Amino acid sequence: xxxxxxxxxxxFLHGGxxxxxxxxxxxxxLDEDIRLMKQAGVNVVTLGVFSWSSYEPTEGVFxxxxxxxxxxxxxxxxxxxxxxxxxxxxxxxxxxxxPETMRMRxxxxxxxYSDRENQCNSSKIYxxxxxxxxxxxxxxxxxxxxxxxxxxxxxxxxxxxCPQCQENFRAWLKQKYGTIEELNRQYWSRFWxxxxxxxxxxxxxxxxxxxxxxxxxxxxxxxxxxxLTVDFIRQEIQAIRRYSRDIPVTTNxxxxxxxxxxxxxxxxxxxxxxxLYPRWHCGDDKTTEWDxxxxxxxxxxxxxxxxxxPFYLMESVPSVPSQFAVCKLKRPGMHLLSxxxxxxxxxxxxxxxxxxxxxxGYEKFHGAVISHNGSGETRVFRDVCKVGRVLKEWKEIKGAxxxxxxxxxxxxxxxxxxxxxxxLKNKKKNFREMVQEYYGALLKQxxxxxxxxxxxxxxxxxxxxxxxxxxxxxETPEKIRRFVEEGGNVILSVYSGLVNxxxxxxxxxxxxxxxxxxGIRSEEVDSLCDDEYNTITYRxxxxxxxxxxxxxxxxxxxxxxxYERDFYKGMAAVTRHSYGRGTAYYVAGHMEEAFLxxxxxDVIRKAGITPILEVPYVSDVMVKERKKxxxxxxxxxxxxxxxxxxxxxxxDHVLDGYGWExxxxx
Ligand code: GLA
Ligand code: ZN
Numbered sequence: 001x002x003x004x005x006x007x008x009x010x011x012f013l014h015g016g017x018x019x020x021x022x023x024x025x026x027x028x029x030l031d032e033d034i035r036l037m038k039q040a041g042v043n044v045v046t047l048g049v050f051s052w053s054s055y056e057p058t059e060g061v062f063x064x065x066x067x068x069x070x071x072x073x074x075x076x077x078x079x080x081x082x083x084x085x086x087x088x089x090x091x092x093x094x095x096x097x098x099p100e101t102m103r104m105r106x107x108x109x110x111x112x113y114s115d116r117e118n119q120c121n122s123s124k125i126y127x128x129x130x131x132x133x134x135x136x137x138x139x140x141x142x143x144x145x146x147x148x149x150x151x152x153x154x155x156x157x158x159x160x161x162c163p164q165c166q167e168n169f170r171a172w173l174k175q176k177y178g179t180i181e182e183l184n185r186q187y188w189s190r191f192w193x194x195x196x197x198x199x200x201x202x203x204x205x206x207x208x209x210x211x212x213x214x215x216x217x218x219x220x221x222x223x224x225x226x227x228l229t230v231d232f233i234r235q236e237i238q239a240i241r242r243y244s245r246d247i248p249v250t251t252n253x254x255x256x257x258x259x260x261x262x263x264x265x266x267x268x269x270x271x272x273x274x275x276l277y278p279r280w281h282c283g284d285d286k287t288t289e290w291d292x293x294x295x296x297x298x299x300x301x302x303x304x305x306x307x308x309x310p311f312y313l314m315e316s317v318p319s320v321p322s323q324f325a326v327c328k329l330k331r332p333g334m335h336l337l338s339x340x341x342x343x344x345x346x347x348x349x350x351x352x353x354x355x356x357x358x359x360x361g362y363e364k365f366h367g368a369v370i371s372h373n374g375s376g377e378t379r380v381f382r383d384v385c386k387v388g389r390v391l392k393e394w395k396e397i398k399g400a401x402x403x404x405x406x407x408x409x410x411x412x413x414x415x416x417x418x419x420x421x422x423x424l425k426n427k428k429k430n431f432r433e434m435v436q437e438y439y440g441a442l443l444k445q446x447x448x449x450x451x452x453x454x455x456x457x458x459x460x461x462x463x464x465x466x467x468x469x470x471x472x473x474x475e476t477p478e479k480i481r482r483f484v485e486e487g488g489n490v491i492l493s494v495y496s497g498l499v500n501x502x503x504x505x506x507x508x509x510x511x512x513x514x515x516x517x518x519g520i521r522s523e524e525v526d527s528l529c530d531d532e533y534n535t536i537t538y539r540x541x542x543x544x545x546x547x548x549x550x551x552x553x554x555x556x557x558x559x560x561x562x563y564e565r566d567f568y569k570g571m572a573a574v575t576r577h578s579y580g581r582g583t584a585y586y587v588a589g590h591m592e593e594a595f596l597x598x599x600x601x602d603v604i605r606k607a608g609i610t611p612i613l614e615v616p617y618v619s620d621v622m623v624k625e626r627k628k629x630x631x632x633x634x635x636x637x638x639x640x641x642x643x644x645x646x647x648x649x650x651x652d653h654v655l656d657g658y659g660w661e662x663x664x665x666x
Contacts, residue, residue: 002246002270006148009043009080011395012343014388016352017315018045021054023356024066029374033356034077036376040369041388044080045355046314047071049154050116052086056133059093064140067246073420075146075386082314083137083147085236087130088154089116101126106206109646113213117153120160120166121232129402134239134481142244142580150244151250155275157258159225161204170199172224174455186502187216216502218420219413226261226412233272234268252314256302261412263453267308274303275315275353278338281328286527290620293341293639294440297622298451300345300411301439304402305450315353318387319367319380333658335383336390337637340660343394344624344635346402350387361616394662404448405609409466410435411453417471417503424495424527430547434467434493434590441596444617445604448625458483462607467493467587469511473501477513484517485580489607492518493552493587495525511554511586519557519577525550526568535564536573536591539602543595550588557586563597574599584608618646621655 017036023029037045047070048055056062071081095113096103102111103118111118119126141147156292159165177183180196189195194214196202205211205218212218237249248270253262266272278296281290303311318335320327330338339350354363356370369384370376418431442449442465450461454476458464464483469476469492477497484490497511506512509521515523526549528534533544538561549563552572559572575586585603597617612625612634620640638644638655645654653661 002248004246006248009148009399009401009474011043012391012398013044013080013312013349013351014040014391015042015044015079015349015355016046017049017354018052018356019354019358020044020046020047020070020255021051021066022358029356030070030073032374033370034073034079036370036381037079037355038077039376040381040385040585041392042079042355044082044148044349044351044516045074046082046084046151046351048086049084050086050087050089051084051153052133053091055086055136056091059097061102062136062177064136070138071141071144071146071158073145079146080148081144081146082142082149082151083141084151085134085137085153087134087152087236088156089433090119090126092130094126095259098123098125100164101129101160101364103158103160103417104165106161106204107209108161108206110162117155117157120162120165121228122160122162124164126236127232131235131239134236135242137241138243142247147247148249149271149312150237150240150249152233152240152249152274155252155254155258156229156233156260157255159204159221159259161206164203165225165228166202168228169221169224172227173220174199176220184503187214189214198433199653215417215420215422215502219417219503222259222416223261223413225259226264229260230264233265234612237268250312250314253303253306254315256410257415258414263412263455269307271309271312272303272306273312273314274299276300276313276342277315277317277321279324280330280334282324282326289639289641291440293622293637294443295436297345297443298436298439300342300347301449302451304346305452308376308450310346310348310399310401312349312351313347314349314351316342316350317367318352318369318384318425322363322366330383331641331658332379333656335380336386337639337658337660340390340635340662341388341622341624341637343391343397344622344637348398350391352384356458396632397626397628397633397662400626400631400633402450402624402626404450405460405462406442406447406497406604407456407458407461407464408435408442408453409448409454409464409467409469410451411455411471413473413501414454414469414471418468421470421499421503424525425547428530428547430590431468431470431495436468437593438465438596438600441593441600443622444597445600446611446613446615446617447604447609448612454479458488461488462609463489463491463603465491465497467491469496470498471501471503472497472499472506472512477511480514481517481579484582484584487581489583489603491585491587491603494522494548514584515555517577517579518575518586519579520572520575520586521553521555522550522588523553526566534566534589535562536561536589536595538574538595538598541598544591544592545589549573549588552586552588560585561662613646613648615647618644620631620644621646630666632665634665636661636663
C-alpha cells in the first residue's frame with residue numbers, strides 16, 4: 001500500500017529539485033519549464049525544499065495557492081512530485097521572534113538569522129512550528145495524485161550547544177548511566193580530577209574553550225545529538241503520518257559524518273536517499289578519475305546498505321557545483337556515466353539539484369539543468385535528455401536488487417571514537433582512508449560490497465572486513481566469534497578491539513575477546529612519520545606499509561606476511577587462523593593498495609565467493625550488477641578517457657572513453 005503509487009511509475013525516476021516559487025511572477029518561465037521537462041524525460045520533481053517563507057510569509061498566515069496549481073499542472077503533464085517539508089530553511093520572522101530556534105555554536109554564541117539548516121533541534125517552539133507546517137502540507141496534499149514521496153527536511157547535519165540542548169544532554173546521560181557514580185566510572189574521571197558530583201556540572205564538549213579530555217563525553221555528546229536529530233526527524237514523520245499514511249518518507253542524506261548515525265536514521269525512513277557531488281576531473285597526480293569513481297561508488301553502496309534495498313539518488317549535478325575549490329565542468333560523457341554508476345549501485349532515480357538556476361542567492365551559479373540562458377539548446381540540457389532516454393530504455397531494471405556476500409564494516413560510533421582519541425598519529429590519522437582503500441581494492445575484485453555497521457546482522461555474508469574497528473560494543477566480539485565459528489571469513493586490521501562503547505580501554509590484549517579466534521595478541525603499535533614506510537613480504541613480493549605497524553604475539557595463528565625492516569623485521573604482519581568452520585585474518589598495518597588487491601583476491605578465492613565477473617581487474621573499469629526475477633543486469637563502466645576492453649564470457653567488450661554497457665543475462 002505504502003509503495004503503491006511509487007511503484008506505479010514504470011521505470012526510473014528522473015528529475016530533481018524544482019523551486020518555482022522563485023518565478024511566480026513569470027508564468028511564461030513556468031510554462032517553459034514544463035515543456036523542457038517533458039523534452040528531457042523528467043517524470044518527477046522535488047518541490048518545496050526551502051519554501052517555508054513562501055508558505056508562511058508572516059507567522060500564522062499561510063498561502064498554498066501557488067503550490068496547489070503547481071502540483072496540478074505538473075500532474076497534468078505526467079510529472080510526479082516528491083514533496084519536501086521545509087524545516088531545512090526558516091523564514092526570518094522565526095529567528096526574530098524566537099531566537100532560541102537558532103543553533104548555538106560550541107563557543108556558546110547563538111547564530112543570528114542566516115543561511116539554512118542551523119536550527120536547534122531541541123527548540124520546542126521550532127518543533128511546534130515545524131509540526132504545524134508539516135501537518136498543513138500533509139492534510140492538503142496527501143491525496144494529490146502527483147504525490148509519490150515525502151522528503152523530510154534537507155541534508156540534516158550539525159549540533160547545537162544552547163542551554164536547552166545542555167539540559168537534554170544531561171537527561172540523556174542520566175537515562176544512559178543511571179547514577180553519576182557510574183558515569184564517573186565509565187569516563188574514568190578521577191584522571192585530571194574530572195569527577196562530577198552532580199549532573200548539573202556536565203557541559204557539552206567544546207574545542208578551544210571546553211572539555212576535550214574526556215573521550216567518553218565527546219562520544220556521548222555525538223550520540224546524544226544524533227539521537228536528538230533522529231527524534232526531530234521522527235517527529236516530522238509523525239506530523240506527516242497524521243494525514244498521510246500510505247506515501248513513503250525519506251530524507252536526503254549526504255555525508256557519513258553529518259552528526260547523525262545514519263544507521264539509526266535509516267530505521268525511521270521507508271526508503272534511503274543520497275545527494276552525491278563527486279569532484280570529477282579534479283585529480284592531481286594523487287587522485288585519479290578512478291579514485292573519484294571509487295569514492296562516489298562508496299557513497300552509493302553505503303546508501304543502498306542503509307536499508308539493504310534499492311535507494312534514490314536525490315541530488316546530483318548535470319554540470320558542476322559552485323562551491324568546489326575548482327569548479328570543473330563534467331567532461332562529455334561523464335554525466336551519463338556517473339548517472340549509470342548510480343543506477344548500477346542500486347539507485348531507482350537520477351535527480352538533480354536543481355532544475356533551473358535562480359538569478360540570485362548563494363547558489364545562483366551552481367550547475368542546473370536550465371541555466372540563465374533559459375535554453376534547451378545547450379550541452380548540459382542535451383546530456384540530461386540523453387540520461388532521460390537511457391533511463392527509459394532500461395526501465396525494466398527498476399526494482400532489481402544487489403546481492404552482496406562481502407560486507408565492509410564502516411561504523412559511525414567507531415569513527416567518531418577514533419576521531420576523538422589521542423594516540424599513535426594525531427594529525428593525519430588516515431583511518432577513514434584505510435576503509436576506502438579496502439573498498440577500492442574490493443571493487444577491483446569485481447564483487448558486490450555492502451557497507452554496514454557493527455550493530456548490523458552479519459549472517460548471509462561470507463566475508464566481513466572490519467578495518468581498524470577500534471571500538472567494540474559489548475556484543476561485538478561474540479558476534480564476530482559466532483560468524484567465524486559458523487564458517488564466515490573475517491578480516492580485522494591494526495588498532496581493532498581496544499575500547500568499549502564509552503572509549504574505556506579493555507583490559508588484556510587487543511583485539512578484545514577475540515585473541516583465541518584470531519590466534520594473536522596485539523602487544524604494541526608503532527607509528528610511522530608521514531614520509532616513512534616499512535615493507536612487508538607477502539607471497540614472495542614486497543609491499544609498503546604506512547602509518548601503523550601492529551606488533552603481534554602469535555598464539556596459534558599462521559603468519560602470512562612478515563615485516564622486512566626496523567627492529568620488528570621478521571615479525572608477522574598478516575596472520576590467518578582457522579576457528580570453528582571459518583577463518584580469521586589479521587592485517588597488522590596500513591598496507592598499500594597493491595597488497596590489499598593481492599591479499600583480498602586470495603581471501604575471496606579461498607572463501608569460495610563468486611565474483612560478478614571472473615576476470616582480472618581492467619584498469620579504470622568498474623563492474624556492478626543488479627538482479628531481478630532470475631535476470632542479471634551487468635554494468636560495465638569505463639572511468640578512463642581511453643578505450644578499454646573487458647572480457648565477459650566468450651566476448652570482448654570494447655568501452656570507449658567514459659563509455660559503458662549494460663548486459664542483460666537471463
Ligand atoms: C546540497 C543541498 C542543495 C544544494 C546542493 C549544492 O545537496 O541539499 O540544496 O545546496 O547541496 O551542491
Ligand atoms: Zn540547542
